Amino acid sequence: MENYKLGVRASWITVIINIILAIAKIFAGVLGSSNAMIADGVHTLSDILTTFVVLLGLKISSKEADNEHPYGHEKYESVFAKILSILLLITGVFIGYKSIIILINGNINTPKSIALIAAFLSIIVKEGMYWYTIKVARKIKSISMEADAWHHRSDAFSSIGTFAGVLGARLGFPALDPIAGIIVSVLVIKVGVELYVKSVKELVDESASEEVLKIIKEKAGSIDGVRGIKNLKTRVFGNKIYVDIEIFVDSNISVKAGHDIAEKVHDRLEAEISDIKHCMIHIEPFQK
Template structure:
């Protein structure tokens, strides 16, 4: 399945479950708020407002899912997964706003007993109905969220679960009020507000961690490093870095290989590393493999050394007086530990005798090492 097809499938699943939630939340919010007004229950009204915030967040989730499913483009080369993250933060802020409003109203009524509401028995039935409906919606949403690995949808599911818990508190508060404790309805509303606020804060914290590029856990990182270390051709591994992007993960890793292998072999090893990591974690969207000829954390840097064209110009000047040294054939440069090692091929048919070839070979090594930064020089006669 292509990445775009997978994104479209995720969007359709998110859209379906969210529309179910929107219909359920809309009906419940209407019943709770209207019922709360009719039977004089502040806790039930507060719970209805909480449900109404779910309805608003449902539409926000559908919008974000549509945008996040869009394929990568020139302005967003890594895709649009962070839209889900941003929406999750907004969901958390909505929860905090609802919580603050309910808490202020409940606190005012607790401080002024004459404003306390006195709910009727029917409020218990409405609270129980809300509990059953919201718990069913929570379980349905969690199942879909896990099947498509959507953090945003999972956050919305927990929004539903917070509704369940708040409705339980409302049920208890209304029951206690009917039993002769008039302040319990307002107290239940305040407790609901605190629960909503705590849930919102947790959602914001998790999403903020993603926005500031928090990586995977150390034990997960060690597992991946150990896995890569065992791949054929890998001599060392370091600097694994990860960050979350919506429902996926981006990673880059430094892999050490034999410094004298070909570029194509090094590329083949990099492909093997990326493929192995993707097979290990389904959430890996992108893996960038940096091939190192040595552990660049410990070795001397080579950035000060001359480039290939600059060095070859210097070598030509040094080799020009040497019979048979030019033209240069198959010169391979190895930038290692702050110096340059040279491997080159010298055809024997340029010389009248093996002795002449050996003399040229020795002269090339000698004059080449007179250039600053040159390390070992190996000349292959064939």
């Protein structure tokens, strides 16, 4: 629940900043005769939509397990991350399409200095929002918030392209505006594809990393009475991990003693590895 509150607070902060920034950019674009800046402002408006999607994802994924979802709701994080990655892809395609049309038609106005100033400020603000959001996302292990952070950075990339285009147009090179837009669109699409692949991996019960598997084996094997590990399987479930592990115990001890050893392994793994949501221990007889 603490992670949910932290994520919600960060998301609302970015919503407020984006609303102010979008209005300022569109106003600067209209006043400064810059189509690129107007498009950049619309891009920022799309960030507001994606952040609301993140808020919805955080709310649902933080719910406790129920009869219909006995394993919890964490996978909804990955579902909403897929939605955000698709929005990133659409945004990238839109930016690229508009830039290509402008380049073909040659309808490029010479923008005023207010558009240049707005683009520069947007780069600073959006990059700051990226680092703030990505820090919170990694702390609470939220893939949908991580996707939202990259949406902020895509807006910063967009503003870099806008800045270069506006500056180029004012220096007598109007074609730099749409060319920069095309480059930005490719970067945004790349991020969208990467996040889509990452969210899909979480939805298909991919195993935890080799590093995590090594830690689990070391901690389980260090428990007194564990004679070895026969099998270890893990699956990523949203921002959590489910563990199934088979351990060897002396074949001559009682069922109660074997159960106690398994209980110690279970308690240690869940207590010392915060990402583990549930651990299932199965005991096997060890014979020399």
